[in-house]
Amino acid sequence: MNTTHFHDNIPELHVSTLRSSSLLLQRDFDGMYNAETIERFLISSYDEFGGRITNDTYLPMFAERFARERLTALAKVEGKSTDERPVVLFLCTHNAGRSQMALGFFRELAGDTAIGLSGGSEPGNAVNPAAVAAMGEIGIDISREFPKPWTDEIVRAADVVITMGCGDACPIFPGKRYEDWQITDPAGFSIDDVRPVREEIRQRVENLLVELLAPAK
Secondary structure: OOOOOOOOOOOOOHHHHHHHHHHHHHHHHOOOOOOOHHHHHHHHHHHHHHHHOOHHHHHHHHHHHHHHHHHHHHHHHHOOOOOOOOOEEEEEEEOOOOHHHHHHHHHHHHOOOOEEEEEEEOOOOOOHHHHHHHOOOOOOOOOOOOOOOHHHHHHHOOOOOOOOOOOHHOOOOOOEEEEEEEOOOOOOOOHHHHHHHHHHHHHHHHHHHHOOOOOOO
């Protein structure tokens, strides 16, 4: 990756890491997207987190992971992917509590049978620590997740969009299946208060997966 593509205010250490990330993405999306497209997604993903995340140590890692999600989604939308697994997108306001717990349950329970994604209309700066602790109690680690926005390609790639409290800010695309889960926002809650929210989300995700993965009749 040519460093001239980066903003002057990106630290050289991050430029080096992003260059390595670009090469990995180019390898994984070879035949689908060229280096210029991959760099554009990587840089825009980096910029998205640059203004919000206080500990910038993880910025390049977050940028690569988010760029990978976006490119994977775009490949599905454009018919460049052969992956036919159903995609479920969990959306809430800050992508810090409810949608992160739902994603954690979904990935744990679905395994490789379906793809889970999450996003927020107004992404926060970090995942709710009480939500991280509550999920950790039952063996699901969401500590390495990060609040991120929804993007057009990610919403368009989803087969099911689950909304939780983002109201009119949640994206609406024709032809998508939408469900609105009325679940209390655990922002500011203690771990004791988060547990009932966690269990409600667990039940809803279990029900969703039973329906989503039921054999076609």
